[in-house]
Amino acid sequence: MSETTSKAKELKNALFYKNENAFVKMGAQETEAAYDFCEEYKSFLNEAKTEREAVIKVIELAKANGFSEFRPGTFYTEGDKIWYNNRDKSVILAVIGKRELSDGVRICAAHIDSPRLDLKQNPLVEESDLAMLKTRYYGGIKKYQWTAIPLSLHGVVIKKNGEKVTVKIGEDESDPVFVVTDLLPHLSQEQMKSTMSDGVKGEKLNILVGSRPFDDSDEANNIKLNIMNILHEKYGIVEADFQTAELEAVPAFGARDVGLDRSMIGSYGHDDRVCAYPALMAILDTEKPEYTCITVLTDKEETGSLGNTGLDSSYLKYFIADLAAPAGIDPWTVLSASKCLSADVNSAFDPNYADAFDKNNASYVNRGVAISKYTGSRGKSGASDASAEYLAEIRKILDDAKVCWQTGELGKVDLGGGGTVAKFVAMLNVDVVDIGVPVLSMHAPFEVVGKADIYAAYRAFSEFYKA
Ligand code: MN
Ligand code: MN
Numbered sequence: 001m002s003e004t005t006s007k008a009k010e011l012k013n014a015l016f017y018k019n020e021n022a023f024v025k026m027g028a029q030e031t032e033a034a035y036d037f038c039e040e041y042k043s044f045l046n047e048a049k050t051e052r053e054a055v056i057k058v059i060e061l062a063k064a065n066g067f068s069e070f071r072p073g074t075f076y077t078e079g080d081k082i083w084y085n086n087r088d089k090s091v092i093l094a095v096i097g098k099r100e101l102s103d104g105v106r107i108c109a110a111h112i113d114s115p116r117l118d119l120k121q122n123p124l125v126e127e128s129d130l131a132m133l134k135t136r137y138y139g140g141i142k143k144y145q146w147t148a149i150p151l152s153l154h155g156v157v158i159k160k161n162g163e164k165v166t167v168k169i170g171e172d173e174s175d176p177v178f179v180v181t182d183l184l185p186h187l188s189q190e191q192m193k194s195t196m197s198d199g200v201k202g203e204k205l206n207i208l209v210g211s212r213p214f215d216d217s218d219e220a221n222n223i224k225l226n227i228m229n230i231l232h233e234k235y236g237i238v239e240a241d242f243q244t245a246e247l248e249a250v251p252a253f254g255a256r257d258v259g260l261d262r263s264m265i266g267s268y269g270h271d272d273r274v275c276a277y278p279a280l281m282a283i284l285d286t287e288k289p290e291y292t293c294i295t296v297l298t299d300k301e302e303t304g305s306l307g308n309t310g311l312d313s314s315y316l317k318y319f320i321a322d323l324a325a326p327a328g329i330d331p332w333t334v335l336s337a338s339k340c341l342s343a344d345v346n347s348a349f350d351p352n353y354a355d356a357f358d359k360n361n362a363s364y365v366n367r368g369v370a371i372s373k374y375t376g377s378r379g380k381s382g383a384s385d386a387s388a389e390y391l392a393e394i395r396k397i398l399d400d401a402k403v404c405w406q407t408g409e410l411g412k413v414d415l416g417g418g419g420t421v422a423k424f425v426a427m428l429n430v431d432v433v434d435i436g437v438p439v440l441s442m443h444a445p446f447e448v449v450g451k452a453d454i455y456a457a458y459r460a461f462s463e464f465y466k467a
Pocket of ligand 1: 111271272301344345
């Protein structure tokens with residue numbers, strides 16, 4: 001090697017940015033810790049497939065870790081741990097810090113809803129000896145991915161007398177499962193000619209639930225009757241009770257390691273449990289922080305954060321106001337001094353679809369948690385564009401603690417785009433930036449994430465709370 005070449009190499013090392021594999025940087029010990037962390041995460045995925053199930057699990061873990069239910073009007077002091085349950089669909093956990101609330105709080109916000117098939121209000125139909133439940137999809141899905149896979153049914157039915165019935169069918173090995181049928185390839189000449197968005201129409205996402213008549217009489221809708229009778233015997237519900245229900249069909253399979261090296265996890269609902277779980281673990285591990293730390297696990301992100309359990313509502317603002325009131329501090333004083341990590345997933349670079357990404361700005365599986373300065377679409381439309389100053393603060397926290405991180409952009413310019421809860425947090429005059437785990441096959445029934453990235457997310461949120 002000539003002297004000039006080695007000089008160039010040296011200079012490159014000093015000047016160029018390298019986005020490296022996180023396992024290489026982490027070493028054996030931290031890698032083992034990451035794999036261990038992911039075992040518990042897989043259990044969480046399997047137990048909390050819907051926002052309601054996530055809230056139940058989160059509160060159970062909060063209680064076990066010394067948290068108590070938030071009581072507005074209470075003056076909380078250093079080290080106090082509280083949770084606030086918003087309508088069983090979103091939840092806030094907080095650990096009170098040493099400093100006054102007027103110095104601001106540290107917020108990690110992730111979402112616990114995921115794309116799925118929701119039952120319509122009058123879902124049960126019988127067609128040609130098959131009973132089916134009609135659905136309307138929730139969130140952004142590629143409809144063809146939801147056919148011919150086993151589905152389970154989760155949710156609640158509120159009966160006329162006010163009684164709430166919890167439904168969960170298809171998760172236990174002994175349970176039946178459900179399915180949306182697809183056309184056989186032999187007869188799909190026409191279907192295969194249609195575009196991928198038209199190949200399976202939304203109104204065809206009907207869930208197969210039965211095919212056996214109630215009896216041998218010639219009554220019409222005998223198969224539907226049998227299904228309604230089974231539901232009545234099991235839950236005491238009648239058909240009209242579907243109108244006051246929230247039933248969600250999700251993939252019936254559980255989380256599994258992916259790859260011979262088990263370096264990844266495949267599962268339904270990584271978006272955004274893969275950030276919600278690390279944000280939950282980070283707050284559960286937090287003891288007497290400098291600033292009050294808050295983990296918000298919200299609902300409705302996948303449909304635009306609207307509704308009173310989504311972050312476009314005022315529930316976070318009101319929680320802060322209620323927390324600050326006993327100390328005589330105005331909520332805007334707290335919020336204006338606060339900082340937030342909007343913890344949501346990023347699109348991982350996929351070599352099979354390299355054309356969709358700018359290689360220089362995409363995030364990669366197992367290169368660490370990904371920070372996105374902006375989201376949105378086209379010319380940053382709809383984006384909450386984080387400031388260079390705030391990015392520098394977060395960079396310092398992560399670098400000082402040797403957390404593996406990278407940057408990430410949601411695909412090539414003008415190819416599409418998306419948003420997160422960041423803009424709703426920014427509306428509260430809080431400093432906020434998007435950070436999260438890169439995902440392959442995002443919004444598919446079986447999404448893939450890297451174990452090093454999950455652990456890096458957990459470490460990032462923990463260090464943010466410590467700072
Ligand atoms: Mn998300
Ligand atoms: Mn999403």
